[in-house]
Amino acid sequence: DQQVKQNSPSLSVQEGRISILNCDYTNSMFDYFLWYKKYPAEGPTFLISISSIKDKNEDGRFTVFLNKSAKHLSLHIVPSQPGDSAVYFCAATEHGSSNTGKLIFGQGTTLQVKP
Amino acid sequence: DAMVIQNPRYQVTQFGKPVTLSCSQTLNHNVMYWYQQKSSQAPKLLFHYYDKDFNNEADTPDNFQSRRPNTSFCFLDIRSPGLGDAAMYLCATSFTRGNQPQHFGDGTRLSIL
Numbered sequence: 621d622q623q624v625k626q627n628s629p630s631l632s633v634q635e636g637r638i639s640i641l642n643c644d645y646t647n648s649m650f651d652y653f654l655w656y657k658k659y660p661a662e663g664p665t666f667l668i669s670i671s672s673i674k675d676k677n678e679d680g681r682f683t684v685f686l687n688k689s690a691k692h693l694s695l696h697i698v699p700s701q702p703g704d705s706a707v708y709f710c711a712a713t714e715h716g717s718s719n720t721g722k723l724i725f726g727q728g729t730t731l732q733v734k735p
Numbered sequence: 736d737a738m739v740i741q742n743p744r745y746q747v748t749q750f751g752k753p754v755t756l757s758c759s760q761t762l763n764h765n766v767m768y769w770y771q772q773k774s775s776q777a778p779k780l781l782f783h784y785y786d787k788d789f790n791n792e793a794d795t796p797d798n799f800q801s802r803r804p805n806t807s808f809c810f811l812d813i814r815s816p817g818l819g820d821a822a823m824y825l826c827a828t829s830f831t832r833g834n835q836p837q838h839f840g841d842g843t844r845l846s847i848l
Contacts, residue, residue, distance in 0.1 A: 652834035663839035721832035725777035
């Protein structure tokens with residue numbers, strides 16, 4: 621049972637335009653969400669995160685939006701640059717007495733930004 | 736730069752031959768994680784150490800074990816690798832457990848002959 625889903629395996633965007641990557645989750649106990657970027661032959665690199673007490677977090681060109689009622693989050697990249705071409709993973713973690721810091725990942729979305 | 740280093744980057748072993756993957760960190764983080772990522776799938780947590788306390792995931796096969804001799808190093812041992820264990824193995828660290836990012840190494844790609 622996949623608790624974090626990224627339904628779009630790939631996305632292609634023109635340089636300078638907005639990239640929107642989507643992620644859905646099923647576990648209402650998730651309270652912290654992260655986006656990671658992964659280049660080929662490298663490990664995932666942390667990009668941005670959001671706590672469930674917020675609905676938006678912004679860091680430069682990257683903004684994450686959280687809609688708790690819809691169990692949906694999205695990552696907006698504006699403007700998109702060719703160097704943003706990578707696989708983007710959404711991840712979530714559950715707080716509580718059994719918290720291990722375990723990250724539950726989606727399957728990733730491959731973003732291609734065309735010059 | 737503080738980092739998470741995994742060695743080797745590529746490892747080939749024979750079916751049934753024990754193999755050890757290594758992870759070291761200079762971040763002085765308390766928690767070290769091992770994830771398995773099979774082709775086109777999401778990374779999946781195998782186990783983690785919080786300081787010297789080992790925490791195994793319920794669905795991690797017995798074939799997989801780990802050692803953490805000190806704060807800086809953590810090892811993943813696969814006692815009798817099967818063809819299904821071919822994957823990318825990712826080590827990650829965090830200062831503590833909870834709502835904070837984990838820092839990943841570049842992974843070790845394991846192939847089984």
